[in-house]
Amino acid sequence: MKKIFSIISLLSVLTVAFISCKKTGGDNVFSEYDIVDQGAKALIKVNYNVAFFNNPGVQVKINDVRVSGLILNRTPFPGGGFNTLGSNTGDYLPVDPGANTKVSITIPKRGTNIDSVEIYTTTVAATAGKRYSLHVTDTAARKSLFVEEDASIPDSGFVRMRFVNLMPTVPSVDLWVGTNKVASNIAYMSISDKFVLPTSQASITTKWDVRAAGAANLTTNIIATYTSASTFNNQRVYTAYAIGYPDKTDATRKPYISFYYVR
Template identity: 45%
Template sequence: MLWSCEKNVLTVSPYEYTDGKALLKINYSCPYIKNPGVQIKINGEKVSSLVTYSTPYPGGGLNTGGNSYADYLAVNAGNNTISLGIPKTGSTEDSVLLFTTQADLTANEYQTLHFTDTAANTQTVLTKDAANKPDSGYTQFTFVNLIPNSTAVDLYFGTDKVASNVAYKQATAPFLLPANTSQAWSVRTAGGTTTLGSSYTSTSSVANQRVFTVYARGYIGPVTTDIRSVKVSFVYNK
């Protein structure tokens, strides 16, 4: 007997750059205290595994869920419907639709759609990400404030203020720091002297020629002892 079938193709990554497509990363950073597993859909089609707070998808980051790759989804440019939902057991159908939004995406550009806050207060921030790595000896960052009950915050690297008076849902212009240095990252209320929540230290956050979106997440106030406390995290962009 003779059998015939199509040849299996091993795909190294499903997130390859495709000319004419928009390159999209979803940063799921909605601080629900019970932290359910959430699926991401684009135009009604499930595109993710179950992710929890706080996870950039695809890829990952530092002080986040996910892996250590800087992957992006290749999606159609223009207006796209993006939703977050808790699925029914064993199904891709949403049991609870947490949030849905429209995102106008640009062809041939790397973009991250950040989700923050919860329930009816859920908000999104769309950032344009770097297309190239910085020169050797440097690490590139963009900072986004995703703390819902903040007015504005400052970002510190050690004792150096590297981003000043960044309002909620606002992003800075890209900035560079010398690579392979080790200092604590922290956020403070704009003009303040006290660290909000916890700081984060890792030489991986200043790896040579990497590109990150660094973001502040969580809530300021009495929820400082649970998952919703203020933290500093990093999305891998390059």
């Protein structure tokens, strides 16, 4: 009996491992699972960036159903990337398509999923088979930017990006990598056009800087900075985004340049 039990246990482990590692051919996503009948769903990521000083945990709800655990400021959910508090995957939430998809972010009552404090609620229109990001940030009033993502795979040897300015007190910013400006004069709550960079950039410099729009390429003009070769992984698609307040130094509210995987 012990031998039979051991064989059954081994088969079970192998089966789970196979299912967990299964990918859709050519999909090029870091997910650990497949989405069944993906074309019938819309896909949404919530990029949460509301910088309370005490940084309370919040929950995400889609059409009043909780879909997350407690997440903190600087968290793309469900999949993140680099210089975020999210995971390191290209995951999105599958949701039923429609013109009135409700997205809510709330602080729950302790130990429950019952809403205690509403942080932000909006309604978005999502189309089956398309991928979207909802960027949520704060100023005198909380705001969001809902964008449709381009998840097509770039050519080998390249990465593709867009850049979002989510800094409430910086009207417009530029994004630099090394000495190259790759996005110019991006207004608050706006997103840049797509741009493509060669992965060979990683052998030159992988230092990203956010500067006020029009500022010269000088160290003293840097608002936020980040360095990672992982932002040049071959054939990946990213969204880069700037958050925080230049006059703050605490870990929750200071400026960041962060990246998450679109694909």
